[in-house]
Amino acid sequence: MLTFDTHLQLALDLVGVFTFALSGGLVAVKKRLDLFGVLVLAGAAALGGGVMRDVLIGALPPVGISDWRLLTSALVAGLVTFVYHPGVERISRFVRVLDAAGLAVFAIGGSLKALGAGMDPLTSVIVGGITAVGGGIVRDVLAGQVPEVLRREMYALPALLGSVLIVTAHHFDVVTPLVIWGCVALVFGMRMMAVVLDVHAPKPLRTGDRP
Amino acid sequence: MLTFDTHLQLALDLVGVFTFALSGGLVAVKKRLDLFGVLVLAGAAALGGGVMRDVLIGALPPVGISDWRLLTSALVAGLVTFVYHPGVERISRFVRVLDAAGLAVFAIGGSLKALGAGMDPLTSVIVGGITAVGGGIVRDVLAGQVPEVLRREMYALPALLGSVLIVTAHHFDVVTPLVIWGCVALVFGMRMMAVVLDVHAPKPLRTGDRP
Amino acid sequence: MLTFDTHLQLALDLVGVFTFALSGGLVAVKKRLDLFGVLVLAGAAALGGGVMRDVLIGALPPVGISDWRLLTSALVAGLVTFVYHPGVERISRFVRVLDAAGLAVFAIGGSLKALGAGMDPLTSVIVGGITAVGGGIVRDVLAGQVPEVLRREMYALPALLGSVLIVTAHHFDVVTPLVIWGCVALVFGMRMMAVVLDVHAPKPLRTGDRP
Numbered sequence: 001m002l003t004f005d006t007h008l009q010l011a012l013d014l015v016g017v018f019t020f021a022l023s024g025g026l027v028a029v030k031k032r033l034d035l036f037g038v039l040v041l042a043g044a045a046a047l048g049g050g051v052m053r054d055v056l057i058g059a060l061p062p063v064g065i066s067d068w069r070l071l072t073s074a075l076v077a078g079l080v081t082f083v084y085h086p087g088v089e090r091i092s093r094f095v096r097v098l099d100a101a102g103l104a105v106f107a108i109g110g111s112l113k114a115l116g117a118g119m120d121p122l123t124s125v126i127v128g129g130i131t132a133v134g135g136g137i138v139r140d141v142l143a144g145q146v147p148e149v150l151r152r153e154m155y156a157l158p159a160l161l162g163s164v165l166i167v168t169a170h171h172f173d174v175v176t177p178l179v180i181w182g183c184v185a186l187v188f189g190m191r192m193m194a195v196v197l198d199v200h201a202p203k204p205l206r207t208g209d210r211p
Numbered sequence: 212m213l214t215f216d217t218h219l220q221l222a223l224d225l226v227g228v229f230t231f232a233l234s235g236g237l238v239a240v241k242k243r244l245d246l247f248g249v250l251v252l253a254g255a256a257a258l259g260g261g262v263m264r265d266v267l268i269g270a271l272p273p274v275g276i277s278d279w280r281l282l283t284s285a286l287v288a289g290l291v292t293f294v295y296h297p298g299v300e301r302i303s304r305f306v307r308v309l310d311a312a313g314l315a316v317f318a319i320g321g322s323l324k325a326l327g328a329g330m331d332p333l334t335s336v337i338v339g340g341i342t343a344v345g346g347g348i349v350r351d352v353l354a355g356q357v358p359e360v361l362r363r364e365m366y367a368l369p370a371l372l373g374s375v376l377i378v379t380a381h382h383f384d385v386v387t388p389l390v391i392w393g394c395v396a397l398v399f400g401m402r403m404m405a406v407v408l409d410v411h412a413p414k415p416l417r418t419g420d421r422p
Numbered sequence: 423m424l425t426f427d428t429h430l431q432l433a434l435d436l437v438g439v440f441t442f443a444l445s446g447g448l449v450a451v452k453k454r455l456d457l458f459g460v461l462v463l464a465g466a467a468a469l470g471g472g473v474m475r476d477v478l479i480g481a482l483p484p485v486g487i488s489d490w491r492l493l494t495s496a497l498v499a500g501l502v503t504f505v506y507h508p509g510v511e512r513i514s515r516f517v518r519v520l521d522a523a524g525l526a527v528f529a530i531g532g533s534l535k536a537l538g539a540g541m542d543p544l545t546s547v548i549v550g551g552i553t554a555v556g557g558g559i560v561r562d563v564l565a566g567q568v569p570e571v572l573r574r575e576m577y578a579l580p581a582l583l584g585s586v587l588i589v590t591a592h593h594f595d596v597v598t599p600l601v602i603w604g605c606v607a608l609v610f611g612m613r614m615m616a617v618v619l620d621v622h623a624p625k626p627l628r629t630g631d632r633p
Contacts, residue, residue, distance in 0.1 A: 127483070276545055
């Protein structure tokens with residue numbers, strides 16, 4: 001039986017929305033956008049992944065445009081970013097930490113919501129991955145930069161691994177809060193380790209590189 | 212009771228589609244795209260917001276891909292732009308007037324359609340805003356420029372204010388054609404005033420700006 | 423009666439997914455993305471159009487995120503591209519051939535699936551066109567380049583013509599495998615002829631061009 005509950009889903013969504021809104025707001029600050037640009041980019045980054053998830057699993061209207069708690073969370077994070085953003089020089093690093101947190105929470109939360117909507121395991125893994133990377137993609141496309149998920153080593157992989165783990169846990173009926181937050185921590189840890197250690201996935205060989 | 216009727220919804224959609232198609236076509240002309248590029252960008256700008264709206268509220272298939280009147284309107288506007296576009300130098304200003312008209316009509320029409328589909332007030336406001344800015348976002352992302360909604364002062368705000376007004380009017384059961392077109396005029400007026408007066412929303416302080 | 427069958431739909435989807443995944447992977451290679459970037463861009467190009475199609479006609483969850491055969495096909499094509507990609511200099515041309523094949527298969531397959539879902543003829547034509555160009559648009563937007571459909575002469579037109587033909591064939595109840603593959607060949611042939619002969623659609627006149 002599914003031990004997953006809606007309060008936990010809301011908590012995961014709120015944490016993800018807040019951290020991704022901060023990341024979207026900071027990208028907007030870096031791009032020197034005005035107040036409304038900051039709020040719009042914060043909202044798009046925060047709610048984009050969840051909206052994609054809900055559209056894909058048919059849970060309409062998406063909570064990202066109907067739940068005032070999520071909208072308020074994104075709005076507050078956007079305002080916080082606008083007012084208190086640290087110096088532009090220190091921003092890049094902090095964006096990536098927040099981005100990693102949002103990635104982790106949305107991957108696990110997205111997979112759980114898909115499972116709860118009756119999706120099969122494979123679909124639930126993919127939906128988790130899309131929930132995790134969707135907001136960042138919207139943020140980067142709107143801001144005119146190539147999305148993090150394409151530029152960065154080890155970005156989609158931790159999200160997908162976390163999704164596989166939670167879907168497996170669901171299959172064996174062991175989805176407890178401890179397991180959920182453990183999976184979140186694992187995704188976050190993997191992503192941060194990639195950032196800190198500057199791990200690179202292999203790049204394609206150039207023609208000239210071949211022996 | 213809802214006094215909103217489908218003829219008025221169609222009228223709002225047609226005006227929005229036509230003006231946004233002109234704006235999309237003009238951006239394509241500025242980018243020196245060929246005939247099909249102009250038609251595709253006109254169609255994407257004109258129908259993108261409405262398609263997002265219908266996907267979000269579950270009104271499938273979206274009217275933007277199923278109603279021949281909207282498709283014809285977008286096609287005609289695209290052809291008109293291609294043949295009669297004014298000199299490239301005069302285009303930028305005209306795009307913004309058309310864009311303001313589309314913004315106003317889609318914000319009000321989008322909120323009304325969401326209300327008609329049984330969405331709650333908050334969702335209807337957000338859906339109105341997305342209908343209003345969605346087509347312009349698609350237009351700008353496809354054309355490779357940062358969306359108007361992020362670059363411009365006072366772009367999303369008039370749309371959201373108009374949506375709040377019409378949703379409030381619906382709550383008090385006073386949605387008449389006069390009220391609807393009044394809200395449209397208000398959004399258009401606010402947006403044009405921002406363009407004309409060159410009103411800027413505040414920008415985030417740089418580190419060096421702080422006293 | 424509809425002679426269209428699900429095996430044929432799957433075959434069309436698989437061919438389209440594989441060719442578009444190769445095209446997405448090659449764009450990623452050209453952009454010097456790492457392994458995961460290549461796989462993500464291959465998947466987005468391959469599955470983007472079909473996911474749009476299924477969201478628009480309400481066939482949820484989209485097969486692009488739920489059918490392991492399509493996902494495996496995209497993954498394998500991405501890996502193939504990563505390992506065996508030809509020299510960067512020879513890539514551009516090959517991408518356009520693959521792109522033409524995906525365009526043809528998805529246009530016909532998308533229209534057929536829309537018809538099968540009960541969409542009317544106009545909607546089915548548009549859905550076919552969106553299925554055909556959607557993956558390429560996602561690929562190009564993510565990779566930071568203006569989409570092929572806007573840049574290239576005669577890109578959307580063959581797809582739409584093929585969709586009109588197959589929808590007409592469906593209307594007259596003559597949808598056989600021969601007709602289907604004939605339509606696919608026609609779209610592919612038209613697109614390749616445009617590439618080879620370097621056919622250009624007319625461009626808008628500059629102000630200075632007028633006599």
